[in-house]
Amino acid sequence: MEFFIISMLNGVSYGLLLFLLSSGLTLIFSMMGVLNFAHASFYMLGAYIGYSVAQLVGFWPGLIVAPLVVGALGALFERLTLRRVHKFGHVPELLVTFGLSYIILELVQLIWGRTAVEFTPPELLRGPAFTLVHHANDSLEWFWGSVDGAVCAGQGVICSPFPATRAFMMLVALLMLMSLWLLLTRTRIGLIIQAALTHPEMVESLGHNVPRVLMLVFGAGTGLAGLAGVIGGSTFVTEPNMAATVGSVIFVVVVVGGMGSLSGAFLASLLIGVIQTFAVGLDHSFVSVAQQFGMEVSDAMRENSVLKLTLSQVAPILPYLFLVLILIFRPKGLLGTREG
Amino acid sequence: MTKPYYEFKPYNVGRWIVWSLFALVLLGAPLVFSGNLSITMLSQMGIAIIACLSYNILLGQGGMLSFGHAVYTGLGSYMAMHALNAAADGQWPIPVSLIPLVGGVAGLFFAILFGYVTTKKAGTPFAMITLGMAELVFAMSLMFSEFFGGEAGISGNRVVGEAFMGISYGPPRQVYYLIAVYTFVCVGLMFAFTRTPLGRILNAVRDNPERVEFIGYNTQKVRYLAFMIAGFFAGIAGGLGALNFEIVTAEVVGAARSGGYLLFTFLGGATFFFGPIIGGILMVLAAVLLSELTKAWLLYLGLIFLFMVMYAPGGIASLIMMNLRVASFGKLREVWVAYLALGVTALVVLLGGGAMVEMIYHLQLDAAMGDVVKYLGMSLHPKDAGSWFGAAFVTLTGLGIFELTRRQFSAQWAEIQTEIEKEIKRRETQ
Numbered sequence: 137m138e139f140f141i142i143s144m145l146n147g148v149s150y151g152l153l154l155f156l157l158s159s160g161l162t163l164i165f166s167m168m169g170v171l172n173f174a175h176a177s178f179y180m181l182g183a184y185i186g187y188s189v190a191q192l193v194g195f196w197p198g199l200i201v202a203p204l205v206v207g208a209l210g211a212l213f214e215r216l217t218l219r220r221v222h223k224f225g226h227v228p229e230l231l232v233t234f235g236l237s238y239i240i241l242e243l244v245q246l247i248w249g250r251t252a253v254e255f256t257p258p259e260l261l262r263g264p265a266f267t268l269v270h271h272a273n274d275s276l277e278w279f280w281g282s283v284d285g286a287v288c289a290g291q292g293v294i295c296s297p298f299p300a301t302r303a304f305m306m307l308v309a310l311l312m313l314m315s316l317w318l319l320l321t322r323t324r325i326g327l328i329i330q331a332a333l334t335h336p337e338m339v340e341s342l343g344h345n346v347p348r349v350l351m352l353v354f355g356a357g358t359g360l361a362g363l364a365g366v367i368g369g370s371t372f373v374t375e376p377n378m379a380a381t382v383g384s385v386i387f388v389v390v391v392v393g394g395m396g397s398l399s400g401a402f403l404a405s406l407l408i409g410v411i412q413t414f415a416v417g418l419d420h421s422f423v424s425v426a427q428q429f430g431m432e433v434s435d436a437m438r439e440n441s442v443l444k445l446t447l448s449q450v451a452p453i454l455p456y457l458f459l460v461l462i463l464i465f466r467p468k469g470l471l472g473t474r475e476g
Numbered sequence: 477m478t479k480p481y482y483e484f485k486p487y488n489v490g491r492w493i494v495w496s497l498f499a500l501v502l503l504g505a506p507l508v509f510s511g512n513l514s515i516t517m518l519s520q521m522g523i524a525i526i527a528c529l530s531y532n533i534l535l536g537q538g539g540m541l542s543f544g545h546a547v548y549t550g551l552g553s554y555m556a557m558h559a560l561n562a563a564a565d566g567q568w569p570i571p572v573s574l575i576p577l578v579g580g581v582a583g584l585f586f587a588i589l590f591g592y593v594t595t596k597k598a599g600t601p602f603a604m605i606t607l608g609m610a611e612l613v614f615a616m617s618l619m620f621s622e623f624f625g626g627e628a629g630i631s632g633n634r635v636v637g638e639a640f641m642g643i644s645y646g647p648p649r650q651v652y653y654l655i656a657v658y659t660f661v662c663v664g665l666m667f668a669f670t671r672t673p674l675g676r677i678l679n680a681v682r683d684n685p686e687r688v689e690f691i692g693y694n695t696q697k698v699r700y701l702a703f704m705i706a707g708f709f710a711g712i713a714g715g716l717g718a719l720n721f722e723i724v725t726a727e728v729v730g731a732a733r734s735g736g737y738l739l740f741t742f743l744g745g746a747t748f749f750f751g752p753i754i755g756g757i758l759m760v761l762a763a764v765l766l767s768e769l770t771k772a773w774l775l776y777l778g779l780i781f782l783f784m785v786m787y788a789p790g791g792i793a794s795l796i797m798m799n800l801r802v803a804s805f806g807k808l809r810e811v812w813v814a815y816l817a818l819g820v821t822a823l824v825v826l827l828g829g830g831a832m833v834e835m836i837y838h839l840q841l842d843a844a845m846g847d848v849v850k851y852l853g854m855s856l857h858p859k860d861a862g863s864w865f866g867a868a869f870v871t872l873t874g875l876g877i878f879e880l881t882r883r884q885f886s887a888q889w890a891e892i893q894t895e896i897e898k899e900i901k902r903r904e905t906q
Binding site (some may be wrong): 445 | 539541593596597599600601603604605607608609611612615616618619731735738739742772774775777778779781782785786789833836837840841
């Protein structure tokens with residue numbers, strides 16, 4: 137039971153982090169038709185800038201400064217290059233961001249080195265947010281913060297802590313998403329953005345500066361990625377490889393959710409976050425499950441390279457398998473509306 | 477069958493000359509560059525040319541931006557390597573010369589399998605799905621170590637069986653000639669493909685899929701067929717790679733390899749058939765020579781790519797063709813001064829920027845090896861403000877003058893283009 141709760145919370149927090157990334161990606165895609173290939177690179181940039189600011193003045197200012205810097209850089213990139221290639225069509229736009237991902241990766245290695253940097257969360261977030269204690273008599277107890285070591289050392293007692301960084305990740309993601317939603321639906325600029333999504337010419341002829349709106353959206357999307365980077369970088373690991381690991385997953389999220397659908401991206405982020413977290417935690421293979429159900433397992437089956445794979449070994453490919461299945465059975469994505 | 481009308485077919489002299497020259501270059505290259513390194517580089521170039529051309533069937537001719545082309549070259553490599561090992565064990569009687577074809581068939585098979593899913597979509601979704609596929613295969617390559625050989629990869633020996641007419645494929649030169657033959661045939665076949673009805677309708681699918689649907693073609697099927705053909709040639713390139721290196725590791729299906737094909741095909745020029753040939757040659761030159769020169773070579777490559785997409789989306793091939801057009805109207809004389817100025821200022825920027833990059837890398841990576849960086853015969857001191865100031869000064873000055881010359885040049889270029897347009901109109905009216 138406590139394994140289920142903790143894994144679920146871990147999965148949801150990871151899923152929310154993914155959504156922090158994929159929401160920006162989806163917003164940019166649905167407004168400009170541009171798939172920002174460098175989106176995960178901005179995530180990495182956020183982590184590294186957050187790390188540097190944290191070294192200088194502390195984690196909390198970094199949490200605010202890094203997304204702003206990354207967002208400004210994103211807006212600058214849109215202004216200088218993306219707007220220029222807009223007339224060539226969507227493929228060159230995608231290629232420009234592809235080239236940018238190379239440049240950011242190399243610049244990060246140039247400035248911060250090729251190995252991981254030690255980006256630790258602040259004192260406040262280091263311990264567990266709460267701990268579930270499974271007593272010997274099969275009862276569960278909930279404690280805020282960490283639990284005295286003596287309790288966990290008892291016979292038949294299992295302590296499952298939930299890290300505070302994860303809880304913080306959930307909190308920030310939910311806050312950001314709430315404010316994003318309010319911004320999009322309740323404010324004037326949000327209405328203009330929504331209108332520019334479907335009728336850019338009309339919005340332009342009403343006197344709004346659509347290119348500037350696009351620049352703002354691009355900046356906001358990359359800023360969100362930067363924010364995700366500060367949180368993700370301090371929770372997981374800040375290294376030059378982090379863009380590649382997260383990048384392909386958020387593309388899967390966007391396709392699975394349905395291109396350009398924010399709610400679809402939300403659903404897909406949570407699904408993929410939870411699936412991946414659970415799969416990593418489960419050490420069952422086809423062979424071991426068959427044995428548990430009392431089936432006869434021959435030696436040939438035990439040596440079979442497919443059957444002996446455990447679920448945790450398969451975990452890295454699950455998002456992509458999910459992608460393939462979705463494409464075969466529901467090509468427009470979970471909540472998508474457009475085909476093709 | 478006789479045709480009811482008379483058809484005059486001129487003997488296409490230009491084409492014969494071009495293809496004979498190509499064959500001559502392939503034959504003569506190892507005689508001119510006869511060092512060991514140059515022979516391996518030439519072999520790699522042949523392989524890269526096939527791979528980039530097969531990629532261009534997707535990118536240039538079909539408008540399909542794939543981020544996972546290395547899946548087909550890589551799986552082709554693996555299958556070819558397994559076939560080679562089976563032949564060495566005597567389980568499978570197949571001559572080494574035909575091993576690349578095994579790779580090709582494997583590439584075709586996987587393109588049929590994966591292409592069914594990927595070609596369901598076009599445009600941006602296609603790009604993302606190919607990326608997902610590439611990740612899927614790469615993640616699998618680390619899971620199934622029986623087939624992929626895990627971290628170490630699988631290796632083999634290409635000298636199998638009796639030497640046939642003195643050809644054992646032991647010396648690299650013999651392998652080069654095998655690769656050259658495959659390169660020539662594959663380039664020819666892929667050029668022929670652009671002239672078939674399928675190749676033509678593929679161009680139409682790229683330019684206007686809606687209209688192609690209206691005249692009764694299934695665009696998805698056209699994309700699927702093109703994807704298979706690209707997969708076949710990619711597999712041949714992979715098979716040749718397996719023979720050339722005699723080892724296949726998981727990185728041949730990795731995302732970096734796929735990105736490389738995309739980058740260099742585009743740099744070479746996706747809009748012309750010969751563009752990817754330039755791209756393939758550049759790919760090997762960059763990977764072997766540029767990476768020796770500086771550790772930051774991917775940074776320079778990314779910057780070049782970015783500027784290429786922004787200012788010359790047709791790649792190097794289109795630059796060549798534009799200048800040929802200017803030359804054919806006798807106006808190249810007017811711009812060569814501007815070219816010289818552009819080149820010199822760009823070099824100045826590169827000099828200053830490169831110095832800064834090298835100094836940063838020195839501080840990052842080998843600060844323990846002393847305070848002096850050797851850079852083009854100069855010695856820079858990364859811990860000294862003077863070197864930094866000098867490098868920044870050179871870069872900024874170069875950038876300023878470059879921008880000035882660029883503005884002048886683009887005005888001049890536009891003027892020449894209008895003159896050429898006028899000249900064409902004048903000739904038409906005569």
